Amino acid sequence: MLRSCMPGIVALTARNVTACEKAGVAMICLPQRGGGRTAEREALEKSAPFKKGQKFRAGIEGRISVLFRGRGMKRCLAEGAEHFKLFVGAAVLANNLMIVGAELSERATRRRRVLH
Secondary structure (H helix, E strand, C coil): CCECCCCCCCCCCHHHHHHHHHCCECCCCCCCCCCCCCHHHHHHHHCHHHHHHHHHHHHHHHHHHHHHHHCCCCCCCCCCHHHHHHHHHHHHHHHHHHHHHHHHHHHHHHHHHHHC
16 A cells, blocks of 8 residues: 555654655655755655645644544544554544534525425
């Protein structure tokens, strides 16, 4: 599976790059912070695949924020990666069901207005 980012990694360090490579990340989309950038690094950060990865990452961060802030996904008390994946999956499913429910309710309201 090709990936373009890793959750929880925010800084471009040798350790983080190694972790991304071990996880099979095809395009590491971590911008260099501070210091002088080489011309090669500048070109990489201006490339379309890098920018696409940054947008993807921003979308993920936004979704996580919605789940934490608006949907009550605060703390996972279960231990282990599999339990955490199940916890996050359940939160995403609950959020999607809430969105579908709101859309169906809105459609029913519009239909009632048209009929009356």
